[in-house]
Amino acid sequence: MDMFGLSDEEWTAILLSLRVSVVAMLASLPLGIMVALLLARGRFWGKSVLNGIVHLPLILPPVVTGFLLLILFGRRGPIGSLLDQYFGIVFSFRWTGAALACAVMAFPLMVRSIRLSIEAVDRKLEEAAGTLGAGPILVFLTVTLPLTLPGIITGMILSFAKAMGEFGATITFVSNIPGETQTLSSAIYTFTQVPGGDSGALRLTVVAVIISMTALLASEFLARFAGRRIDPE
Secondary structure, eight states: OOGGGOOHHHHHHHHHHHHHHHHHHHHHHHHHHHHHHHHHHOOOTTHHHHHHHHHHHHHSOHHHHHHHHHHHHSTTSTTHHHHHHHHOOOOTTSHHHHHHHHHHHHHHHHHHHHHHHHHTSOHHHHHHHHHTTOOHHHHIIIIIHHHTHHHHHHHHHHHHHHHHHOOHHHHHHHOOOTTTTOOHHHHHHHHHTSTTOHHHHHHHHHHHHHHHHHHHHHHHHHHHHHHHHHOOO
16 A cells, blocks of 8 residues: 555554544543543542542653553553453553553543633533532533533543654553554654664654644634534624
């Protein structure tokens, strides 16, 4: 497949990156909304600790995060061994592990975006819905969630873009296996390590820039569109 001058291996890395990023984004979305709601509205002991844990991947070196994932979710890890033994789920050195690493690294960006959107919701609207007999869950689903939709969309796109560019945690946790765990970033790294690989690295770099810019522009457009739907004026 020489379309756009890309080899089969390069297309494989691109498509794998897209699959990993989409899975990471969608799998972390429900938890991201719940955590954002807890941090925005919750009053409980340990809230600062939870906030610190959520944002820890932004502070730690990505390699450290990947190593922690390997310890916890590896075949011999406390979580990974249980998942493998009872459910047959294996993350280490699999593309699913790459999705897990990307989800963890992108999770803080998603949570922060959604949290800020929830905090911006007018509490009087929720209180008005409550006086009409709506319970907390119904208020969240019919009032809070629609009003936070622009923030949710922004968080999803930022998570996707971050996952597309993730490298350190992924290569530490699942290595750099062509066709299985070699994402766009690790393929670029591989090209830079071989003589004459500059052209391949440049081609994939251009692809990465195009995908990331498209995602960011889509985020801006969708957030504005959702905002107009919520507040037509």
